[in-house]
Amino acid sequence: MKSELKYFILACLTLTFFSCEALRRTEKVGEQQKSSREVTNFVDGWLFQRGTTATAASNGEWEEVVLPHTVKIEPLVVNDQWQGTSLYRKDFSVGEINKEKWFFHFEGVMQEARVYINESLVETHKGGYLPFTIDATTHLKENSLNRMEVEVTNVDDPTIPPGKPLADLDFNYYGGIYRNVHLIKTGNIYITDAVEANEVNGGGILVHFDSISAESASGFVKVQVRNESDENRDLGLRISMVSEGGLKKTFLTPVKNVISKGSFHFVQDIALKQPQLWSPTAPNLYELTVEVLNRGEVVDKISLTTGIRSIELKETAFILNGEEFFINGTNRHQEYPYVGYALSDEANYRDAYKIKEAGFNFVRLSHYPHATSFLEACDELGLLVMNAIPGWQFFAEGEFAENALQDIRDMARRDRNHPSVVFWENSLNESGMTAAFIQKANEVLRAELPYNDVYTAGWMDHPAYDLFIPARQHAKPPFYWNNYDKPGRPILIAEYGDWEYYAQNAGFNQKAFNDLQEEERTSRQLRGAGEKRLLQQALNFQEATNSNLKGRQTIGMSNWLMFDYNRGYADDLEASGISDIFRIPKFSFYFYKSQKRPFSGAFSEPMVYIASYWQQASSTDITVYGNTEEVALYLNDSLIERKQPSKDPFSDELWSPPFKFEVESFEAGALKAVGYIDGEEVATHLVQTPLEPAKIELSLDTSGREIATAHPDVVFVYARILDRNGTLVPNANLPVSFTLEGEDAELLGENPKPAEAGIATILLKTKEFIEPLILKASVEGLPAASLTIK
Structure with missing residues (x-):
């Protein structure tokens, strides 16, 4: 029996977990060890009523839903987004609590949540982009069925950032419990949650490295432990760091007496030799595990992933x-079509994957904190991040300003251990903040993270900010920010490529200037706009990128933006994304991909891309994007020309200028580009003149993450209309009908869906992906297509 118990304890101690902040893994424990932490998804079994409250809910018309959830499936173009109050209800069993603690962790509820347990109001939380945790222990009924109800309200509220009415807002805030919810059970001695603890520079787990080099890294781990037992306890910590290669180092803190009903912050110095440093080209991660020891027994245990990297901001670098x-980066909104913000962890990962795939090394979170799973993806894939509090063209003193300051605190506490986060935009984007607010915002962040390598960023050129992040259009052409000259002041162009072409730098009022658009000048081009306009969008981004690179104090840039999205004030899609809202690339995507130097780490393969459909209406001036030294262009296997990149005033600063070719006249057939490095062929791209539509090809966009099996997921389904040679037919705008066979899944979106530039897209939403699914697509006059998903 002793040997069995010894084996059981040893097995428990070797399991791997993620923290309640990361909330990605679950520890299952036996009844004999009630003190262990257990984290479980609390996402299924919910009932939902739209447009009602806890006091007004009917007993009849409930909809069964699974989280993440949006209060209303919206059309593709959202010009009348639903706003109001809705109700979520879930019944759950509680046995004997027996010194357990029950917490419910909500990753994100848009935007005001009132949580009831057994008809008692437990918490009201304001703010839709950051998490909150409730301690439900004293509200539960032992050995009985309990009920949780969550009222969710997303009406205009000038006290909750972003504060601006939806009808005037440049993005949407979709209602619902739109991120994960977890039930966390612990013993009465436990590591706190950093946001719930509400401690300046404390709560939960905080890891920071002060001294970093290739030879060594040293820093500390700070952990708050709460003792809710009836006795004072002599407690200590065992802290281990494990590299991806399996190297492990363990540290033990001195034992401290933690008083009954009290808490204590343990601080342990840590040091590693030859650390595996994190960077976009080598995103090495460590698993940090913290165990709370009570007389040698593990009473709580959390693991999280982090990375070790040194950053420094200088005047020009x-x-x-x-x-x-x-x-070199982009901006991203967290919106999907139809489901709004209700994305799975896998969907967030796929977005990060696509940003990395486009050649970027940086993403600015526009204009609010995105999901933890997105930051974890940036950690894993190697994307630098500028975190941001919610805000856009709105400021008010009083409760709004206080809530914005609390957003800074909660953002810092939630995200401080992510190696990807290098800048903190504690600034309300394009908003008329007062000098007093700016000063206070920086004081709040520096109190939370009082370290030399924590850098604040603001859109206003205020000395309190470490980094000035204007949009390109905040200056005037033709130089924009190239002549910016303030000693000691680095600059990052936070947005470029859209507004300066759309509205000719007409100012901030986007509604007043919506008639200034010229179709062949603007960067706002839907993927179906045709070759000429897609080439114009790509040229706009190219010209602006080239201009940005001339700024002496410019340390970086992020284009506007990665994906098309909806806006509260507009009745069309904002189409300046380099990919459309369905995440399908436009020509601009390949321009940026070509700016990634080959062989410089992950996602940096040599590439060439012909920006043409090569059909009768196509231009015979051919642009090829590539990151190779030379490109040869062939028409029907006849060499047109082999050349180096074409430098001009719009490309003379680029790392990889486009290759420009002139074809004498159109001739149906195949254009082929071949890229060379050191004389060796390293990349090819073939474009063939499309014939008549002949068949349909179905595919899924999994982008580095297969469909989740144990929890809900959303994934794009693409139906490509091809000719008999397998060439996409970009002029085919035929309606495609989709059907689905299988359990626990549904299709969302317009159905039939007209193809756009040869591709029709629908969204597949799964609940539990256990049994195979069969997708079918049909177009009148073409053979139907079928795809079995296992």
């Missing part, structure tokens, strides 16, 4: 791990 590093 960003320094990463001791080397100058130019930041």
Whole structure:
């Protein structure tokens, strides 16, 4: 029996977990060890009523839903987004609590949540982009069925950032419990949650490295432990760090007496030799495990992933791990079509994957904190991040300002251990903040993270901010920010490529200037706009990128933006994304991909891309994007020309200027581009003149993450209309009908869906992906297509 118990304890101690902040893994424990932590998904078994409250709910018309959930499936173009109050209800069993603690962790509820347990109001939380945790222990009924109800309200509220009415807002805030919910059970001695603890520079687990080099890294781990037992306890911590290669180092803190009903912050110095440093080209991660010991027994245990990297901001450069590093990035909204913000963890990962795939090394979170799973993906894939509090063209003193300051605190506490986060935008984007608010916002962040490598960023050129992040259009052409000259002041162009072309730098009022658009000048081009306009969008981004690179104090840039999205004030899609809202690339995507130097880490393969459909209406001036030294272009196997990149005033600063070719006349057939490095062929791309539609090809966009099996997921389904040679027919706008066979899944979106530039897209939403699914697509006059998903 003793040997069996010894084996059981040893097995428990070797399991791997993620923290309640990361909430990605679950520890299952036996009844004999009530003190262990157990984290479980609390996402299924919910009932939902739209447009009602806890006091007004009817007993009849409930909809069964699974989280993440949006209060209303919206059309593709959202010009009348639903707003109001809705109700979520879930019954759950509670046995004997027996010194357990029950917490419910909500990752995100848009935007005001009132949580009831057994008809008692437990908490009211304001703010839709950051988490909150409730201690439900004293509200539960032992050995009985309990009920949780969550009232969710997303009406206009000038006290809750972003504060601006939806009808005037440049993005949408979709209602619902739209991120994960977890039930966390612990013993009465436990590590706190950083946001719930509400401690300045404390709560939960905080890891920070002060001294970093290739030879060594040293820092500390700070952990708050709460003792809710009836006795004072002599407690200590065992802290281990494990590299991806399996190297492990363990640290033990001195034992401290933690008083009954009290808490204590343990601080343990840590040091590692030859650390595996984190960077976009080598995103090495460590697993940090913290165990709370009570007389040698593990009474709580949390693991999280983190990374070790040194960053420094200088007047004209960003320094990463001791080397100058130019930041080339994009902006991202967290919206999907139809489901709004209700994305799965896998969907968030796929977005990060696509940003990395486009050649970027940086993403600015526009204009609010995104999901923890997105930050975890950035950690894993190697994307630098600028975190941001919610805000856009709105400021008010009083409760709004206080809530914005609390957003800074909660953002810092939630995200401080992510190696990807290098800048903190504690600034309300394009908003008329007062000097007093700016000063206070920086004081709040520096109190939370009082370290030399924590850098604040603001859109206003205020000395309190470490980094000035204007949009390109905040200056005037033709130089924009190239002539910016303030000693000691680095600059990052936070947005470029859209507004300066759309509204000719007409100012901030986007509604007043919506008639200034010229179809062949603007960067706002839907993927179906045709070759000429897609090439214009790509040229706009190219010209702006080239201009940005001339700024002496410019350390980086992020284009506007990665994906098309909806806006509260507009009745069309904002189409300046380099991919459309369905995540399908436009020509601009390949321009950016070509700016990633080959062989410089992950996602940096040599590439060439012909920006043409090569049909009768196509231009015979051919643009090829590539990151190779030379490109040869062939028409029907006859060499047109082999050349180096074409430098001009719009490309003379680029790392990889486009290759420009002139074809004498159109001739149906195949254009082929071949890229060379050191004389060797390293990349090819073939474009063939499309014939008549002949068949349909079905595919899923999994982008680095297969469909989740144990929890809900959303994934795009693409139906490509092809000719008999397998070439996409970009002029085919035929309606495609989708059907689905299988359990626990549904299709969302317009159905039939007209193809756009040859591709029709629908959204597949799964609940539990256990049994195979069969997708079918049909177009009148073409053979139907079928795809079995296992």
